[in-house]
Amino acid sequence: MKPSHFEVTPACTAVHHILTRVGDKWTVLVVNYLGNRSMRFNELKRAINGISQKMLTSTLRGLERDGFVTRTVYPTIPPRVDYELTDLGRDLLVPLRGLGDWAIKNEQRVSEARARFDAAHDAGVRPGFADAAE
Template structure:
């Protein structure tokens, strides 16, 4: 653990190290709750991790800059997400001995590799949003007709 990094006494089960968990589900059984792959996908698939990793892929950032850039994230969620990303080896926390201490976050090589894979999904979402919006309007229209 990096000097100055604290694990809060109430850290969440989803941040439990994957290597310490018994692997009773066969590899690739992502539908099983105890599958390590599923656990990692759950963590990197949350709504804040993708946004934070995308920003860290652009540049190293301080906490408050991340908070300003990620619209809607609370200080608590940003802190928890950064801690989890750091713990999973996807983000790196650097503390500089200034008064007050200067803390910044950057993406790790592992995080950059993940970001490359996520970029395909981001690109798909950006190109297909019009199609998704049209499908939502059609669905809502059918639902309205069925209720009337």
């Protein structure tokens, strides 16, 4: 018999909080770029196609707050600010790059599954529910 409810444990809550931070597309891109070397804000903005200044600022602040990135301000004119991954941020690269490798390896299979789903949906058939319509 299946349980009738799902218990949210402290571990589930912890996973949710971490995935909320690292699961969005901008965070993944920022962490991957910083995994190569420290970078300045405008370098990151130029490297990450489509990210706005506001979104990059928000992403970097969140990563800094959560301990994944350090922000170093140099007392020059104009001020120079570098961002780099902390040890925690470098640890995060392992699963992120693993997920990226998985995505590349399985891109064709996912595309084929989408095409099958879309073809069935366009025909008015829900995959797995063909018998229910009869």
